[in-house]
Amino acid sequence: MSRVVVEVMLKPEILDPQGRAVEGALDRLGLVGVTSVRQGKRFEIELAGPLDASRRERLNELAETLLANPVIENFTVHVVEDA
Amino acid sequence: MTRPIDSVTHAASDPDADQPYAELGLKTDEYARIKEILGRRPTSAELAMYSVMWSEHCSYKSSKVHLRQFGDKAPKTDALLVGIGENAGVVDVGDGWAVTFKVESHNHPSYVEPYQGAATGIGGIVRDIISMGARPVAVMDPLRFGAADAEDTRRVLPGVVAGISGYGNCLGLPNIGGEIVFDPCYAGNPLVNALCVGVMRHEDIHRASARGLGNLVILYGAHTGGDGIGGVSVLASETFDADGPAKRPSVQVGDPFMEKLLIECTLEVLHEGLVEGIQDLGGAGISCATSELASNGDGGMHVWLDRVPLRDSTLSPEEILMSESQERMCAIVSPAKVDRFMEICRRWDVPATVIGEVSTGGRLVIEWHGETIVDVPPRTVAHDGPVYDRPMVRPAWQDALVADAPTPARLARPGTPEELRATLMQLVASPNLAAKDWVTGQYDRYVLGNTVLAQPEDSGVIRIDEVTGLGVALATDCNARFAKLDPYAGAQLALAEAYRNVAVTGAVPLAVTNCLNFGSPEDPGVMWQFAEAVRGLADGCLELGVPVTGGNVSFYNQTADVAIHPTPVVGVLGVIADVARRVPMGFASAGDSIYLLGVTRDEFGGSEWAHEVHGHLGGQPPAVDLVGEKLLAEILATAAREQLLIAAHDVSDGGVAISVVEMALRRNVGAQIAIPAGIDPFVFLFAESTARVLVAVAPDHEERFTRLCAHRNLAIERIGTTLAVSELNVDATFTVELAELRAASAATLPALFG
Numbered sequence: 010m011s012r013v014v015v016e017v018m019l020k021p022e023i024l025d026p027q028g029r030a031v032e033g034a035l036d037r038l039g040l041v042g043v044t045s046v047r048q049g050k051r052f053e054i055e056l057a058g059p060l061d062a063s064r065r066e067r068l069n070e071l072a073e074t075l076l077a078n079p080v081i082e083n084f085t086v087h088v089v090e091d092a
Numbered sequence: 093m094t095r096p097i098d099s100v101t102h103a104a105s106d107p108d109a110d111q112p113y114a115e116l117g118l119k120t121d122e123y124a125r126i127k128e129i130l131g132r133r134p135t136s137a138e139l140a141m142y143s144v145m146w147s148e149h150c151s152y153k154s155s156k157v158h159l160r161q162f163g164d165k166a167p168k169t170d171a172l173l174v175g176i177g178e179n180a181g182v183v184d185v186g187d188g189w190a191v192t193f194k195v196e197s198h199n200h201p202s203y204v205e206p207y208q209g210a211a212t213g214i215g216g217i218v219r220d221i222i223s224m225g226a227r228p229v230a231v232m233d234p235l236r237f238g239a240a241d242a243e244d245t246r247r248v249l250p251g252v253v254a255g256i257s258g259y260g261n262c263l264g265l266p267n268i269g270g271e272i273v274f275d276p277c278y279a280g281n282p283l284v285n286a287l288c289v290g291v292m293r294h295e296d297i298h299r300a301s302a303r304g305l306g307n308l309v310i311l312y313g314a315h316t317g318g319d320g321i322g323g324v325s326v327l328a329s330e331t332f333d334a335d336g337p338a339k340r341p342s343v344q345v346g347d348p349f350m351e352k353l354l355i356e357c358t359l360e361v362l363h364e365g366l367v368e369g370i371q372d373l374g375g376a377g378i379s380c381a382t383s384e385l386a387s388n389g390d391g392g393m394h395v396w397l398d399r400v401p402l403r404d405s406t407l408s409p410e411e412i413l414m415s416e417s418q419e420r421m422c423a424i425v426s427p428a429k430v431d432r433f434m435e436i437c438r439r440w441d442v443p444a445t446v447i448g449e450v451s452t453g454g455r456l457v458i459e460w461h462g463e464t465i466v467d468v469p470p471r472t473v474a475h476d477g478p479v480y481d482r483p484m485v486r487p488a489w490q491d492a493l494v495a496d497a498p499t500p501a502r503l504a505r506p507g508t509p510e511e512l513r514a515t516l517m518q519l520v521a522s523p524n525l526a527a528k529d530w531v532t533g534q535y536d537r538y539v540l541g542n543t544v545l546a547q548p549e550d551s552g553v554i555r556i557d558e559v560t561g562l563g564v565a566l567a568t569d570c571n572a573r574f575a576k577l578d579p580y581a582g583a584q585l586a587l588a589e590a591y592r593n594v595a596v597t598g599a600v601p602l603a604v605t606n607c608l609n610f611g612s613p614e615d616p617g618v619m620w621q622f623a624e625a626v627r628g629l630a631d632g633c634l635e636l637g638v639p640v641t642g643g644n645v646s647f648y649n650q651t652a653d654v655a656i657h658p659t660p661v662v663g664v665l666g667v668i669a670d671v672a673r674r675v676p677m678g679f680a681s682a683g684d685s686i687y688l689l690g691v692t693r694d695e696f697g698g699s700e701w702a703h704e705v706h707g708h709l710g711g712q713p714p715a716v717d718l719v720g721e722k723l724l725a726e727i728l729a730t731a732a733r734e735q736l737l738i739a740a741h742d743v744s745d746g747g748v749a750i751s752v753v754e755m756a757l758r759r760n761v762g763a764q765i766a767i768p769a770g771i772d773p774f775v776f777l778f779a780e781s782t783a784r785v786l787v788a789v790a791p792d793h794e795e796r797f798t799r800l801c802a803h804r805n806l807a808i809e810r811i812g813t814t815l816a817v818s819e820l821n822v823d824a825t826f827t828v829e830l831a832e833l834r835a836a837s838a839a840t841l842p843a844l845f846g
Binding site for chain 2: 019021022023024025026029030078080081
């Protein structure tokens, strides 16, 4: 089995209203000194069998078109396990 | 990134520095004119300001010479409290109430990032309304996309609809109407227009000006980030260039919860009389707000730009000036009232910062850490930009297009009952005529509890006074195929349809707004279409007696040299004294008589039938009959007031057949229709002649209603009866179960968009 983690974050220059809301809540709940919160998404994908080149390529394509919106988000594809 | 500040002193000492004016969208002669105004080369911050404020989007440089007609030809009216030129026009609706409404485009941003583009379109138009001092009460969205089954439409439409609902629903504003039109001409250039209507008392009207020496300039709302830098000038001034990543601005992201705080905070500071002048920040951000406020006021302003609170500390002063970060406003406040202003902002959790003051000398001076980076006469930035009387030529293809009339010889017409039935079923299920519930079901249409009518009704109707029942009706319309065939008539037909859609509810049409979506003004053919449409709309408004209160122009809606159909979207606002007497569109009970008001002619140019069945566009659009529209509106208002009507519905796209189906499906009441003698059944059912309305009248009111029409010489013909069975029966021709019609109509959009 192979395991891949895709992490998606808003680009740094893009406003993150949810992150801002969490930032405000942390402060209200007494956590001192919070200067920034950015919220993102993490996908843990398990696949049967090894990751050959074509599956990796397809995975990258789908990360870019389905999992992330590259107009406003950056993403990383990280292979945790390849067997 | 440390680089020397390009101060005014620096610009004077280095007069020949190369500046990227062309990349910023300025022409060589425009750049020369800036140098002439300043007597030196502009600093990079000044260049940024001029480039964005002189862009087509902000300066209306190609449209101004034509738009003057809306003022010159304005009909005399006492209803207009604030006219063109302010953030939005204001209309008197009686009892001390005033209403402000405006429609704007957010076309290009919605193509890049459908969700955020459409969402921030709502945010922007809502801020226009609050900066007039009005409380926003409803929004509407006229939308146009490429072919319904096109790949790109599948990408753009769901995002746009989700963005509108995401932002509008969070803000707590009902979405009461609009349009969804599909046509291949919008492939790659979807039109996302947004309308907002707001309500206020007469004494609460505010204008955008910075008066009073020593008064302070306060920026309040969200922090400034790198959103949409150059968005206005780059996105709205040039066509898309896929291979220009450097030009891609960062997408503006909206925060509806911040906008909600901004609404409440702004209305409170206005209500307490703490504000001398106010302006929303939209396209061109701080550049626009400071130069417009200064230009409209006493003429001078001093701004310390380094005081602007930033989300991203690496922004350069030029970027801060150009940033289009959302949910920001700018207010002019006298020093004595600043403490109270700040207190209210704190209570609403809205950051607020004094960034400048009103000054003498008629200059807008902007400082950055002690150095002067802008020193300009504000009028030259905000109002005295370039004006172009661009060349116009009637396109060479226009004659051939008009000559290609949809005659029976050119387009095969259905003749047998089976063919007529099949045509009806095809049109009912066509993307343009099918039920739009898949879209409108995502919008909150009834929040705030004052929505009287919403889609699929002809107009959105909102109650504004809970005691008297005073309300307003709003509709937007445009058949761009008509405008392609004849832009002058097409604009008048858009006006006529919106006017009629307001009138059928029983409201009296009062004022007009518009969103003029066209291709490139640098194409003489497009410029001719634009000029003709503006002339048509101005003449039409004069004839109907409804003034244009404001609007918006969106050019460059084209891919390479292929422009969209000219699309002058017209919004009409009407007033109804008591919303309890509004007339809905649906049949309500069996045994009512169905009357057709107006005259049906063999008119199929630009019709839905020609488009859907034959993919044909040619000939003349239906004849404009503004005298007829006005008469119709007067009779409908009287009949509504006297409560003579069960239902009334506009006849337009798809003709009488589609209107009858819509009236029947609304409340599941069947109808029997008799095709009048002497008219071809196909023409009667599907022609799109204008100035026509279908009404349902209860038996005990028939005599009074028909007498009312006869008295004013309005053509009226009894064409059928409502039924106790759920079917549509066209006498001696065909019968369809309502369930079959509903299934066909309801299935189309879900099948396309899931």
